[in-house]
Amino acid sequence: MNFDLTAEQQEIRKVAREFALGEIAPVAARHDETGEFPHAIVKKLGELGFMGVLVPPEYGGAGLDYVSYALIVEELNRVDGSVGITMWAHNSLCTNHINLFGTKVQKGKYLGRLARGEAIGAWGLTEPGSGSDAAAMKSTAVRQGEHFVLNGTKAFITNGSVGQIAVVMALTDPARGAKGISAFILEKGMPGFSPGQRYAKLGLHASDTSELVFDGARVPAENLLGELNLGFVNTLQVLEGGRIAMAAMGVGLAQGALDASLAYVKQRTAFGKTLAEFDGIQGMLAEMATDIEAARLLTLRAAYLKDRGQPARHAASMAKVFASEVGMRAATRAVQLHGGAGYMREFPVERIFRDVKLCEIGEGTSEVQRMVIAREILGMR
Ligand SMILES: Cc1cc2nc3c(=O)[nH]c(=O)nc-3n(C[C@H](O)[C@H](O)[C@H](O)COP(=O)(O)OP(=O)(O)OC[C@H]3O[C@@H](n4cnc5c(N)ncnc54)[C@H](O)[C@@H]3O)c2cc1C
Known part of the structure; x- marks a missing residue:
């Protein structure tokens, strides 16, 4: 067993850390306050190769492994969850679905733009x-000549x-349920396709979350992604990678909460000592650090299994549920360690506390992850 990162993985983590500190940290609080989408940062992420991390170089991507990907996602989220989720949802979900199941023509048409951050x-x-x-789901896609016509609404996208x-994803054979769902690639500007309302959220204010509305949307038949009626089956594979990214997001946010807490307890004094000198405070910090290390190891192990082409569904779910709950616990402790200051907008732990809750909900809630793990260990899959 080897816990060492390769020289390349260490270098990638360093680049991600320096980028996050240099480019994201100075604007994260302002973006959270205003809800401004970080377009300039996304452009720079594209230039770094971080918008096409898993895309092979022949399609314009960085062609990195999942371990490197998890390290990048962790480092970005350590500084800002909004940039973090923008980047990983783009990489793990849309881009990777096309990367895994697209035809050569679809990959050639879409992956380069996505990987460069142009789209x-x-x-x-x-x-x-x-x-x-x-x-x-209720959204439908009905074949009409050389098009599919989509009707329905997607939420929280x-x-x-x-x-x-x-x-x-939309139903192409409603009578077959999960085996009657297909995936489609849509582009902004296609007739009948539009974003609906943009949501106001608890956290992740600078990340964009909106509806997608299909009102007789006409999608060329060549934009069917993967085989007809296999869209949902393929989705499960896409979600496996997405859960590793969400786990890395939980680790990153938790590490950000610990970073802020370590700095705070060294300078805040009470009863003639710094907070760092009290046993109770040290115990909380030690538990946070141990939790985070365990979550990181589960996450990197799931990524490692994926890189080796081994089954990773159950490992991804374990990493996701554990890391997201570690993130929530760490953020709660970090606010507590800051006392009243932790409740104020001025300190980053207030933002992390709001942002991290998403980790327990998105990509399958904690309850859903426990279902996946239980079915696996009970042999019920
Ligand atoms: C900020 C944000 C971004 C998102 N981004 C995307 C995106 O890009 N694309 C996308 O497709 N979706 C996205 N989602 C949606 C997200 O994946 C769903 O919200 C999530 O899967 C939960 O579904 P739900 O909200 O319908 O909750 P529900 O399914 O209604 O669940 C409600 C509660 O019931 C529990 N529950 C449900 N079934 C069971 C069961 N069998 N046993 C025990 N408990 C159960 C759940 O765990 C939860 O606690 C996003 C959500 C948010 C908040």
């Missing part, structure tokens, strides 16, 4: 009436209104 990707599975039970390219 932002969105991915629509959830609907107003179906989230955890995603296959209970990351990059929904800023994205130029979207991969969406």
